Amino acid sequence: MSSREALLEVRALSVERGRRRVLEDVTFELALGEALAVVGPNAAGKSTLVQALAGLLEPAGGEVRLLGRPLAAWPRDARARTLALVTSLEEGPDSLSVAERVALGRYPHSGPFRPWGAADAAAVARAIERTGIGHLAGRRLGTLSAGERQLATLARGLAQEPQLLLLDEPAAHLDVGHQLQLFRTLDDVRRGGVGVLAVVHDLARAAAWAERMLLVADGRIAAEGPPGAVLESPAAEEAFGVSIRGVAIGDGTEKLWRFEART
Amino acid sequence: MSGGRSRLVVPALGVALVAALLLATALGSVPLSFRGVAGALLAKLGLPGDASALGPTGETILFTVRLPRVLLAALVGGGLAVVGTVLQAVFRNPLADAGLLGVGSGAALGAVLAVHLGLASAVFFALPLAAFAGAMTAVLCVYFIAGTSGRAGLHGLLLTGIAVSALAGAMTSVMLVATEEYRVKTVLFWLAGGLEGRGWTHVQAAAAFVLSGAALLVLLSRPLDVLSLGEEEAASLGLPVRATRLGLLGLASLVAGACTAVAGAVPFVGLMAPHALRPLVGPRSRRLLPAAFLGGALLVVLADLGARALSTRFELPLGALTAFVGAPYFLAALRANEGRG
Numbered sequence: 001m002s003s004r005e006a007l008l009e010v011r012a013l014s015v016e017r018g019r020r021r022v023l024e025d026v027t028f029e030l031a032l033g034e035a036l037a038v039v040g041p042n043a044a045g046k047s048t049l050v051q052a053l054a055g056l057l058e059p060a061g062g063e064v065r066l067l068g069r070p071l072a073a074w075p076r077d078a079r080a081r082t083l084a085l086v087t088s089l090e091e092g093p094d095s096l097s098v099a100e101r102v103a104l105g106r107y108p109h110s111g112p113f114r115p116w117g118a119a120d121a122a123a124v125a126r127a128i129e130r131t132g133i134g135h136l137a138g139r140r141l142g143t144l145s146a147g148e149r150q151l152a153t154l155a156r157g158l159a160q161e162p163q164l165l166l167l168d169e170p171a172a173h174l175d176v177g178h179q180l181q182l183f184r185t186l187d188d189v190r191r192g193g194v195g196v197l198a199v200v201h202d203l204a205r206a207a208a209w210a211e212r213m214l215l216v217a218d219g220r221i222a223a224e225g226p227p228g229a230v231l232e233s234p235a236a237e238e239a240f241g242v243s244i245r246g247v248a249i250g251d252g253t254e255k256l257w258r259f260e261a262r263t
Numbered sequence: 264m265s266g267g268r269s270r271l272v273v274p275a276l277g278v279a280l281v282a283a284l285l286l287a288t289a290l291g292s293v294p295l296s297f298r299g300v301a302g303a304l305l306a307k308l309g310l311p312g313d314a315s316a317l318g319p320t321g322e323t324i325l326f327t328v329r330l331p332r333v334l335l336a337a338l339v340g341g342g343l344a345v346v347g348t349v350l351q352a353v354f355r356n357p358l359a360d361a362g363l364l365g366v367g368s369g370a371a372l373g374a375v376l377a378v379h380l381g382l383a384s385a386v387f388f389a390l391p392l393a394a395f396a397g398a399m400t401a402v403l404c405v406y407f408i409a410g411t412s413g414r415a416g417l418h419g420l421l422l423t424g425i426a427v428s429a430l431a432g433a434m435t436s437v438m439l440v441a442t443e444e445y446r447v448k449t450v451l452f453w454l455a456g457g458l459e460g461r462g463w464t465h466v467q468a469a470a471a472f473v474l475s476g477a478a479l480l481v482l483l484s485r486p487l488d489v490l491s492l493g494e495e496e497a498a499s500l501g502l503p504v505r506a507t508r509l510g511l512l513g514l515a516s517l518v519a520g521a522c523t524a525v526a527g528a529v530p531f532v533g534l535m536a537p538h539a540l541r542p543l544v545g546p547r548s549r550r551l552l553p554a555a556f557l558g559g560a561l562l563v564v565l566a567d568l569g570a571r572a573l574s575t576r577f578e579l580p581l582g583a584l585t586a587f588v589g590a591p592y593f594l595a596a597l598r599a600n601e602g603r604g
Contacts, residue, residue: 056498080501091355091493095546104489108501112485160500 007032007164007195008053012062015045015052021060022048024219030197032163035190037210037227038199041240045219046199047087050168053197054085066164080108083164084157088172090149094142098152101141102127105159127158130188132181146173154185165189167198171205183209203244204257207231215239228255237262269544276557280337283561287333287568288325295321295329304330331466332458335525336567336581337560338466339458340532342473342522344559347533348552349480349515352491353508354417360533361519363424364512365401368431370523371454373397375438378450388464390453391524398520401431406509417494420512456527456582458567465525472521476514477556484548487511491546528582531589532559538596 008030015023023045030036040046051057053064055071064071066082074082084105092101105127106120128134131151141149150173157165165186171179179202186209190196200206206213207227215223215230217239223230230236231244243262246255288304289295298316303325305312317325343361350359361367377383377393409423439447452459480487489502490511498504522529536559537551544550563581566588570579 051495054499056495076501076503078501080499085496085499087495089493089495091496093352093355093491093546095541097545100545100547104492104500107485107489110485112483 006030006065007034007067008197009065009068010053010062011065013049013052013059013064014061015048015057016060017048017057022219023052026062026216026221028214028221028224030164030195032195033190033193034195035186035209035211036195036197036214037206037212038197038214038216039201039203039206039230040216040222044216044239046216047168049216050085050087050166050197050199054083054166055079056085077108077111080160082162083166084160084162085166085168086154086157086170087168088150088153088170089168090153092141094140096141097137098133098139098141098144098155099124099128099137101152102155102159105156108160123159123161127155130158131155131185147175147178150174151178151182154182158185158189163194165194165196165198167196169199169201171200171202179205203231203259207246207255207257231257269550272540272543273550273554273557276554276561280557280561280564283564283568284333284337287336287564288329290568291324291329291571293321293324295325300325327462331463332461332567333564335458335461335466335469336564338469338473339522339526339529340536340563340566341556341560342469342477342518343529343532344536344555344562345473345477345480345552346515346519346522347559348537348548348555349487349511350533351537352487352546352548353511353515354421355491355493357538358534361515361523362428363421364516364519365405365424365427365431366398366516366519366523367528368428368435369401369404370394370398370520371528372401372431372435372438374453374527375435375442375450378446378453379438379442381446383449384446388468390449391465391468394453394527395520395524397431398523399516401427402513402516402520406512452580453527454582455580456529456585457570457578457580458526459578461525469521469525473518476518476521477552480511480514480518481549481552483507483511483514484552487548488546526581529563530582530586531593532562532585534593535585535589536562538593 006029010026010028013023013026014021026049038046038049048057052059066074102124106123110116110120128137131154133148133151133155136144136148141152150170154170171182174182183205186196186198210227212225213227213230214221215236222235222239223233228246232246236244241262243260245258247258249256285297285300289297289300295317299321302313303317303322306314347360350361350363351357354363373393373396374390377390382389382393405420405424405427409419439450486502486507489497489500490504490507494504537555540554540558541551544554566584567581570581570584573579
């Protein structure tokens, strides 16, 4: 694909935390409307990657381009209108209501002073509806389950109306029902033309949801491609230290994944 | 959900504050009639009112003693409550107050210095000015040390604030010991917090900082709310986290410094007012800050009235009274909340 269609272009990105190099020579692209899952063992550098893509960490080398423009050259507010970050780290005050929490996602659009408008209200209502938390809108965050809070955070991200949605372990606290709701929402968002990049812990869930998969191990990209191919690659077995086998089920388009300790 | 009832909180507090102001100006060692006070105030404001009911003595008491004291109580209470609200949002901790930034201990050191050098008795208004200078010096030290040690994050600010406060406290002790005995009482009175003998100069100085500072902080409600989500989320929403935090804390320090300079230490107001009002109006600053201002003002006006009423053989310090009320209230509130506000 030509660079003008690409939403996100990452070239030879390396990132350091303190003096430790956490990411090395990471190169990939993401198009509008594409769903990319980032997988990898603990401490592989996945969260660092997401933070660097969100512009929260300064790269030590290489480059990240968003819609063709270097990430560092974006004004803060314009960047926050174009990309949204949703993590499982959640520190908002417990007494905030869900609707108020989601409304803070309009900050990149409204800034400190612009009055709240119809477009803001519509975006908030839509984000709440898409994440299926309409029945919780008036509840305070402190009264919610971890999973419900996570969906409220996702709704905040959607209220930003981004073209790129970055998620770091969005399903971390979710039970199976909320997980299905989350990935249904992500599919819906992607079909609306938004590029979605998600760090996902559950490999089977990641394979079922994503169109493409990025395996990060030891700060580098160990494999990239269709989820099935990545999971069945020797690199994945090496990275996770387990044997991974996909068993075709139904008409063969879906696979059941088996993970076993290597002997 | 938080619509109807919570909208009534600010008007209700406003009415209660006006009533408390009237009550506090009328009551005292020389009681004034409510009608006389109301008439004299209306006449002063150029409105139709009967100024004659008080008589010349009553009028002198009202305008040179009672009114400045009561207005100062409202300004100090409102200012401290706004500062507490802002710091609790910035530090994401319901226990945060201006003491974290070294305001109280810096002001105490400045006040002691002014008394020790004899400036406090020789130069008009020297004590509040020195206290204010001390508070600002302490806050700047905290920022500077936290900034240059690469620890400008929340944690670094907290630790540096504690260290600087302890240092200023030690210096205050040394100065107190080295100060002539007859002057020590002046410092002790100031440290205990109170509004005895304050006049219009104090009101003007406090009003300039408290009203403009509080207004600016209300204007910055939205960035403050975004900041309360935590650094990472705030940055991802396009907020310049460091600059915003510095600006908010700077404004809060100016307000807290001004309040402490004119009234000494008046503890717990910054904790109680926001804590009591947050469940009623929610944590969003656009609503909570005005409510906290009115609530804090009401609290200190009533506390000062109580301190005057209880002062028979000696003047009960205002700061001691707010602590007597505030500490049990806060412990009970903490227990009810199991730790999180």
